[in-house]
Amino acid sequence: MLIQPPPDIASSEITEERIFLNRREFIHTAAGATLGVATGGLALGKDAEAMSLGQEEIPNVQPGPFGTDEPKNSFEDITSYNNYYEFGLDKRDPSRNAHTLTTSPWTIRVDGHVAKPADYHIEDLLKGIPLEERVYRLRCVEAWSMVIPWVGFPLSTLINRFQPTSKAKYVEFTTVLRLSEMPGARRPVLDWPYVEGLRMDEAMHPLTILAVGLYGKTLLNQNGAPIRLVVPWKYGFKSIKSIVRMRFTADQPRTAWNKATPNEYGFFANVNPTVNHPRWSQRSERRIGRFFRQPTLMFNGYDDQVASLYNGMDLRRFF
Ligand code: MTE
Numbered sequence: 001m002l003i004q005p006p007p008d009i010a011s012s013e014i015t016e017e018r019i020f021l022n023r024r025e026f027i028h029t030a031a032g033a034t035l036g037v038a039t040g041g042l043a044l045g046k047d048a049e050a051m052s053l054g055q056e057e058i059p060n061v062q063p064g065p066f067g068t069d070e071p072k073n074s075f076e077d078i079t080s081y082n083n084y085y086e087f088g089l090d091k092r093d094p095s096r097n098a099h100t101l102t103t104s105p106w107t108i109r110v111d112g113h114v115a116k117p118a119d120y121h122i123e124d125l126l127k128g129i130p131l132e133e134r135v136y137r138l139r140c141v142e143a144w145s146m147v148i149p150w151v152g153f154p155l156s157t158l159i160n161r162f163q164p165t166s167k168a169k170y171v172e173f174t175t176v177l178r179l180s181e182m183p184g185a186r187r188p189v190l191d192w193p194y195v196e197g198l199r200m201d202e203a204m205h206p207l208t209i210l211a212v213g214l215y216g217k218t219l220l221n222q223n224g225a226p227i228r229l230v231v232p233w234k235y236g237f238k239s240i241k242s243i244v245r246m247r248f249t250a251d252q253p254r255t256a257w258n259k260a261t262p263n264e265y266g267f268f269a270n271v272n273p274t275v276n277h278p279r280w281s282q283r284s285e286r287r288i289g290r291f292f293r294q295p296t297l298m299f300n301g302y303d304d305q306v307a308s309l310y311n312g313m314d315l316r317r318f319f
Contacts, residue, residue, distance in 0.1 A: 063133055077289055081146075084222055106121070106122040106226050109247075112248035114163055144286045172245075173196045190257070194241075195254065195255050195256045206305075209229075234270055
């Protein structure tokens with residue numbers, strides 16, 4: 001993001017070609033990492049042996065609402081073209097490097113203005129929550145996009161369990177920070193750990209999910225294992241990966257990208273083709289895997305569902 005070239009120039013095509021040429025190598029690396037390293041996995045009703053393989057089939061996934069019927073990006077694209085700066089800046093770095101992250105055991109600290117603050121084991125958090133497939137567009141601020149079949153559940157389900165108090169106006173999310181396992185985080189690209197935030201009504205919105213899988217299987221590390229946020233009407237950087245903390249706050253959280261470059265990355269980060277990034281246009285996007293650009297839709301096409309959240313707000317100012 002910060003150091004990416006403007007997306008309209010041809011270098012993005014070059015990157016694509018490089019990725020294409022190296023594809024076999026990626027798959028090999030990714031598969032080797034998954035099978036070779038006992039990263040564990042989520043206890044989603046599988047036995048311990050299956051869990052030690054890392055990426056598991058998730059049973060009983062029901063189709064969820066709000067899905068797009070556009071063609072999905074391939075599993076290969078979704079897992080080899082990533083932004084996860086803790087593992088490097090190149091789109092290929094996360095798929096190469098993220099296997100070093102240990103994702104089991106995994107606990108999430110819930111604190112701030114809630115009746116039930118605690119360090120929760122992820123297995124306990126997920127117990128009894130039905131999982132859905134949600135096919136969402138992900139529109140990155142760098143002006144590319146993908147269609148991803150997430151497996152997850154509404155964030156509101158968890159928030160309701162934690163019982164936020166009336167003082168809670170925002171939720172702040174934090175990604176794990178482990179320098180020994182995250183080579184990219186040893187460089188001061190951002191003020192680590194990666195932090196994101198949502199206003200409470202955005203967090204409670206039925207479109208907002210926590211994802212634990214995609215294409216019917218648990219997430220690979222490069223996509224934010226074991227659990228990450230997906231907010232489909234906002235630019236991709238809001239969809240924070242590998243969450244270890246959820247803090248309920250009275251004040252607007254200071255988010256990693258907003259701290260780094262406030263004039264480029266606002267807190268709201270709603271997909272908006274009429275508000276350009278200072279260094280490039282947001283009017284169109286390139287769907288990964290397609291050649292021609294396509295127009296970007298207001299709120300990434302989810303305006304019917306979410307526009308009312310921002311009634312009366314000047315979206316040029318609150319970008
Ligand atoms: N979360 C963390 N912790 N670190 C990151 O660098 N990148 C964000 C978001 N979540 C990022 C992150 C950006 S810019 C995008 S576009 C999406 O993750 C990409 O998600 P994907 O790689 O699963 O497609």
